[in-house]
Amino acid sequence: MVALLGKPDSPTDALADYSFWLGRALEQVGHPLKLERVPWPSRGWLSAMAWLWRESRVWRGQWVLLQYTALAWSRRGVPFGFFAILRILRLRGAKIAVVFHDAIPYPGRRWKDSVRRAAQVWVMRRAYNLSCWSILTVPLSNVNWLPTRHEKAVFIPVGANMSGELHASLNGNMRSDRAKTVAIFSVTGAPTLFPETKFIAQIVRHVAETSPKLRLLVLGRHADEAAAPLGAELEATGVALEAHGVLPAEELERRLSAADVLLFVRGGISSRRGSAIAGIACGLPVVAFSGPETGPPITDAGVLLAPEGDHKALAAALSRVLTDDALRSDLHHRSLAAQEKYFSWTAIARRFLEVLDHA
Numbered sequence: 001m002v003a004l005l006g007k008p009d010s011p012t013d014a015l016a017d018y019s020f021w022l023g024r025a026l027e028q029v030g031h032p033l034k035l036e037r038v039p040w041p042s043r044g045w046l047s048a049m050a051w052l053w054r055e056s057r058v059w060r061g062q063w064v065l066l067q068y069t070a071l072a073w074s075r076r077g078v079p080f081g082f083f084a085i086l087r088i089l090r091l092r093g094a095k096i097a098v099v100f101h102d103a104i105p106y107p108g109r110r111w112k113d114s115v116r117r118a119a120q121v122w123v124m125r126r127a128y129n130l131s132c133w134s135i136l137t138v139p140l141s142n143v144n145w146l147p148t149r150h151e152k153a154v155f156i157p158v159g160a161n162m163s164g165e166l167h168a169s170l171n172g173n174m175r176s177d178r179a180k181t182v183a184i185f186s187v188t189g190a191p192t193l194f195p196e197t198k199f200i201a202q203i204v205r206h207v208a209e210t211s212p213k214l215r216l217l218v219l220g221r222h223a224d225e226a227a228a229p230l231g232a233e234l235e236a237t238g239v240a241l242e243a244h245g246v247l248p249a250e251e252l253e254r255r256l257s258a259a260d261v262l263l264f265v266r267g268g269i270s271s272r273r274g275s276a277i278a279g280i281a282c283g284l285p286v287v288a289f290s291g292p293e294t295g296p297p298i299t300d301a302g303v304l305l306a307p308e309g310d311h312k313a314l315a316a317a318l319s320r321v322l323t324d325d326a327l328r329s330d331l332h333h334r335s336l337a338a339q340e341k342y343f344s345w346t347a348i349a350r351r352f353l354e355v356l357d358h359a
Contacts (some may be wrong), residue, residue: 001063005037006072011246012057012221014274015067015101017161018342025349038085038191045081052088060093063356070120077106078119086130101272103143121145133355137272138293157271159343160281162253179213180322183259186220186325188266197226200265201233206315208237211322217241217259245352257282261321264288268308271298281339285331288320297335301338302331
């Protein structure tokens with residue numbers, strides 16, 4: 001079995017991490033997964049397709065898990081090269097399962113956005129037609145480009161890019177008198193960085209009024225850049241701020257597992273939001289906005305939701321989690337149960353094998 005990736009991302013590569021953790025779980029049940037990357041950014045498309053033609057000569061009859069985001073296969077989100085990749089794999093006789101990490105076309109009202117969106121939908125529809133399976137990371141009801149009859153499409157949520165094995169260390173000792181830690185995992189970069197940090201600070205300042213012993217832990221992408229504006233916004237509030245950028249998976253998991261709650265502010269929570277599922281994997285309650293993609297199984301976890309855009313409701317939900325020990329404990333156990341049933345790599349690998357074996 002092969003996981004085929006496009007352009008790497010930086011400073012972290014979520015698709016490579018996803019493929020690594022999925023591969024590790026598959027290998028434990030006797031199905032090794034080899035990671036390959038089409039080198040189109042460095043070699044150009046003609047050379048990259050020649051490379052793929054050579055490499056794929058031994059893939060006949062093998063499953064190729066083709067990882068899709070628009071920007072992995074195009075610098076501007078117009079992924080026509082992905083269609084060429086599909087054609088080569090078909091000619092080589094590979095069994096193709098496309099994993100759509102970007103199943104929703106990009107929004108926007110400019111004419112450029114309309115052209116980009118039309119190109120993405122065209123490519124995704126052709127990918128559905130040419131593949132044996134289309135694996136989507138959001139519920140199928142959220143995807144409007146699928147045909148009316150879509151027997152070849154299946155929903156499998158993503159997991160957190162970590163082991164999910166350290167949550168047992170968490171908050172069995174939840175005492176109302178100790179300092180509480182609110183974790184933020186991953187901050188959006190420029191140009192959204194400053195509005196996002198201002199919004200986070202606004203929520204935390206409101207919560208600090210009812211939870212005087214409060215610590216804000218910011219981790220992951222752009223956390224280092226967010227530290228200075230957050231520090232300025234939280235000055236004189238008594239909130240302790242700690243920020244760490246990209247960390248090894250084990251260290252990230254250790255720090256998240258020691259927090260009390262994860263605050264997710266990057267749009268509505270959904271089953272493709274790995275930065276939100278990281279909190280669930282660590283057994284945390286998660287406070288987030290609901291959105292168009294919000295639904296089971298993410299809502300089966302310990303998630304407390306506020307209507308999208310309702311800042312006051314989000315702050316109130318976070319205050320409830322931090323001040324109500326019984327609620328926090330209940331959400332904690334719901335996250336653990338959802339992690340084991342839906343979001344663990346063991347559960348995801350098992351679901352993949354059920355789908356591929358059915359084909």
